[in-house]
Amino acid sequence: MSIFAIIMISLLGLILVVLAVLILIGVGSFNMSLSAKSIAKNISRANTKKNYENFKIDHTWWDKHPSEIIDIKTFDDLTLYGHFINCEKSNNVAIIVHGYGGEYKDMNSYADIFLKRGYNVLAVECRAHGNSEGDMVGMGWLDRLDIKAWVEYLIQKNSNYKIVLFGQSMGASAVCMALGEDLPKNVICAISDCGFDNVYRQMYYVCKGHLRFLAKPTLNIFNSYMKRTKNYDMKLADATSQLKKSKIPVLFIHGNADDFVPVEMCYRLSETIPENRRDVLIVDGAGHIMSYATDTKAYVKKVNNFLNKYNM
Numbered sequence: 012m013s014i015f016a017i018i019m020i021s022l023l024g025l026i027l028v029v030l031a032v033l034i035l036i037g038v039g040s041f042n043m044s045l046s047a048k049s050i051a052k053n054i055s056r057a058n059t060k061k062n063y064e065n066f067k068i069d070h071t072w073w074d075k076h077p078s079e080i081i082d083i084k085t086f087d088d089l090t091l092y093g094h095f096i097n098c099e100k101s102n103n104v105a106i107i108v109h110g111y112g113g114e115y116k117d118m119n120s121y122a123d124i125f126l127k128r129g130y131n132v133l134a135v136e137c138r139a140h141g142n143s144e145g146d147m148v149g150m151g152w153l154d155r156l157d158i159k160a161w162v163e164y165l166i167q168k169n170s171n172y173k174i175v176l177f178g179q180s181m182g183a184s185a186v187c188m189a190l191g192e193d194l195p196k197n198v199i200c201a202i203s204d205c206g207f208d209n210v211y212r213q214m215y216y217v218c219k220g221h222l223r224f225l226a227k228p229t230l231n232i233f234n235s236y237m238k239r240t241k242n243y244d245m246k247l248a249d250a251t252s253q254l255k256k257s258k259i260p261v262l263f264i265h266g267n268a269d270d271f272v273p274v275e276m277c278y279r280l281s282e283t284i285p286e287n288r289r290d291v292l293i294v295d296g297a298g299h300i301m302s303y304a305t306d307t308k309a310y311v312k313k314v315n316n317f318l319n320k321y322n323m
Contacts, residue, residue, distance in 0.1 A: 040233035044214070045148045047139040052148065055112030067304045072119035076126065078134070083164050086156050089144040093161065096122070096132040102171045103323055104131040106161055110180030110300060111148065114141050120303050121177060121204075124314055131172075135161055137182065147241060150210045151184035152248035158189040166197050175323055176201040180272065180300055184208075184250050187280060190261070191253025200321045202314065204264040205300055208276040210248035216273065254283040262290045262317040266297025266305065290317050 044051045059066065078094040085091060094115055105125035107118045115134040122132045137154055138145035149157070158176065165172050174197050178186035183206025190201055207213035211234065218226035230245075237243045254261070261284055265277035274293065281291050292313045297305035 040229070041147075041236065045150065045237075047146050047148065049148065052112040056114075059113065059117065065304060066117070066300060067120050067307070068117050069119050070116040072123065073116055076122075078132075081133075081164070083157075083160050085138070085160060087153075089138055091136060091138060091143040091145075091157055091160075092141065093133050093135040096126065096134075098126070098129055098131045101129045101131060102169065102173055103129070104133060104165055104172050104174045106158065106165075106174060106176050107132060107134045108154070108158065108176070108178035108182030108185050109134075109137060109140070110178075110182050111150070112140075113137075113180070113182075118179070121179070124311055125175075125177075128315070128318065130175075133161065133165065137185070147243075148181075149185070150213075150245075150248060151181050151188050151206075151250065152210060152243070154181075154185035155188035155192060155253070158185055159192050159194060162194060162198060166195055170197075172197050173323060174198045175318065177204070178202070178206065179204040180206065182206075184210075184213075187250035187261070188248070188253045190257035190259050191255070194259070198259060199323055200260045200262070200317070202262045202264065202317070203280065204302060205266065205269055205272050205277070206250065206263075206280060207272045208249070208251050208279045209246070211245035212276070213272065214245060217271070250280060251283045254280060257284075258288070260284075260288040260290075260317075260321060262292070262313065264292045264294070264302050264310070264313070266294045266299065266302045268296050269299045269301075271299040290320075 043049055076096050078096045080092060081095050082090050082092050107121055109115055109118050115136050118134055122134055125132050136143040138157060139148045162174060165174065176186045176189065176198060183203040186201050187203050187206055215226060215230055218230055234245045237245060263277050263281045265274045267274045281289050294302040294306050303310045
């Protein structure tokens with residue numbers, strides 16, 4: 012065998028090894044973070060269950076407020092489920108969107124705010140969560156179109172509905188991203204509680220705490236894998252660019268002690284909205300998804316004042 016042949020075989024072998032490593036990083040990262048049964052999602056769920064009392068989560072609340080199970084088909088032919096609490100005397104509706112690894116029952120405190128105002132409440136189960144279908148978590152970007160589908164479902168049911176979108180964490184980002192779509196005029200306002208501004212930036216913020224200097228190259232490989240296999244670019248999954256296209260008023264809520272989604276992301280999101288269409292509540296000492304539990308009185312007052320401002 013010639014030296015040239017040996018060199019070529021060696022190079023081919025090296026290329027195959029590199030490709031195998033890249034594929035392993037991509038597949039491993041997906042299974043770790045964005046698959047329906049991802050390790051990170053399961054860890055997040057377990058941590059939430061341990062802290063129900065701290066988060067003021069009470070799943071028994073839903074037993075006292077019976078809901079109708081409804082479903083829609085998404086743009087990519089998934090079946091998603093929602094839980095509709097009907098208040099026949101009102102045309103106001105709150106669509107409530109939970110966070111990463113969460114479930115609709117975690118949102119009882121927020122549903123209660125709207126129910127006490129006489130609203131109808133639709134608490135959705137995000138794709139790849141709960142009973143809803145999907146093999147991949149949308150991280151808000153895919154969910155934005157699901158929210159639009161829920162809005163369209165509601166106004167087909169009652170064209171006089173006036174809708175407020177409410178989301179927490181990933182659900183908050185989904186709401187912000189949905190606002191950049193061509194939503195019906197029935198959507199009057201939105202509330203974003205501790206949402207992130209961009210999927211790539213959020214992933215990097217989490218990764219750098221664990222992988223340090225390897226975070227960016229690993230994330231870039233993962234994003235390349237996602238673009239090639241899922242047609243999903245984390246860098247383009249951007250809530251700020253979506254908000255710039257919207258004229259819908261938004262209340263942004265965040266804790267200044269949030270070590271998962273930094274409060275700077277809240278400022279970045281809110282600054283995309285003109286002052287006359289935005290409101291902001293920063294809760295001192297509140298961690299991630301802890302603003303309501305940390306200062307319930309201030310939280311509820313801010314939400315009510317915001318809704319009153321827009322005759323909701």
